[in-house]
Amino acid sequence: MPAFILDWNPPEGSDFDKLAAQFQRMDVTPGMAGLFGGFADLVDWAALAGIVATLAFGMMTVRRAPMEFESWRVIDRAAVFLGRVAMMLIVLLCCVMLYEVFVRYVLNEGTYWANEMSLWLAGYVFLLAGLYAMQQRSHIRIFLLYDICPRPVQRLFDMISTLLILTFAFFLFYGAYGEAFAKFYRWELFGTAFDPPIPATLKMMVLLVIPLVAIQAVINLISDWNAEPVFHTAADDFDEDELQRLRAAVGQDGVGELDVTRTAHQKGDN
Structure with missing residues (x-):
């Protein structure tokens, strides 16, 4: 760069x-x-x-996975694909950390780059995952008041929350623009032995991703405007598709391929 x-x-x-x-x-x-x-x-x-x-x-x-939000448009593809990138970065981040542990505690040596690389990757994961979570409507929300309101009032709540997100994105971009571009143009480094350009890249990445999050919030508002009311319960925490696969694997009698007592049952029958 x-x-x-x-x-x-x-x-x-x-x-x-x-x-x-x-x-x-x-x-x-x-x-x-x-x-x-x-x-x-x-x-x-x-x-x-x-x-x-x-x-x-x-x-x-990019294609929708079975456990992902069902209704998404072509314009949502950017957020979904960047979510896939975040998932792969998590794998890479884990590999870096495992390598550092292996080198330090098995070979009794150390690396000068693993810590900074972990920070660098984690910053990208945090930003990209935030955009993906916005598209999936999976950010932490409190539905106690939202669920008992009629649909027009729910739309009003959605508009207010979207407006707050847009306001936050505007002021963040306005306040951080000068510093982020200054660090980027002089390609500011981290100041360590490895010396990655974390300040130059992550500051600029914030300016790119946060407006995308705000745009995605507007897209969600438009996409969900005519959606039927959804009432949230504790069962929402369970993936129904995954439960169906587990039931099919275990079987009706509870002694399927995934049953940990299968071997004991077979020995008892013999």
Whole structure:
């Protein structure tokens, strides 16, 4: 990313020299000439094109899982796909943490990058999962008053909550815009031995994701406007599809393939 900053919107004066020196120090292909007379080389352009292509392909091909919210539109595909990305990042985060534990307690050594990498990945997981949770209507909500109100009043509550989300997103973007872009343009690093660009990337990611959350809230409001009233009970915490699969696996007599007493029953019969 520093290569594209230097090409598209280079800082002025000493900031340019600092960013250029930082780019030369971190460049994974230092011997490759930049394309179009700039800093970004073929690898940089290929990585950028790959990210765009992955996002486009993922949003076009993502499918709803059985346990996910049933009613979603084409416009919801972005949030659903980014939710899939968050799920994969959780797996990667767990691998990093397990590797750190193995190296530290089995090999009696340590890493200088695992902690910062975990923080970096966790930040992305937190933001992307928030967008996905908004699309799935799975944020923590208190339905005690909501459920006993008629549908027009429920719509009013939905409008108020959406307005509050939009207000929060506006003021967050307005207040953090200057600092986030300043950190991004100078590609601010974390200041450790590993020195990842956590301030430069996560601050900018907040500015990108929070407006998407607000937009998703508006989409939810429009999508659910004519929906039938839903009354929430303790049974909502159970996945009916999963229960059906468990019943089918266990069997009517309770001695199916997943029954832990199956072996004991068989031995007793013999």
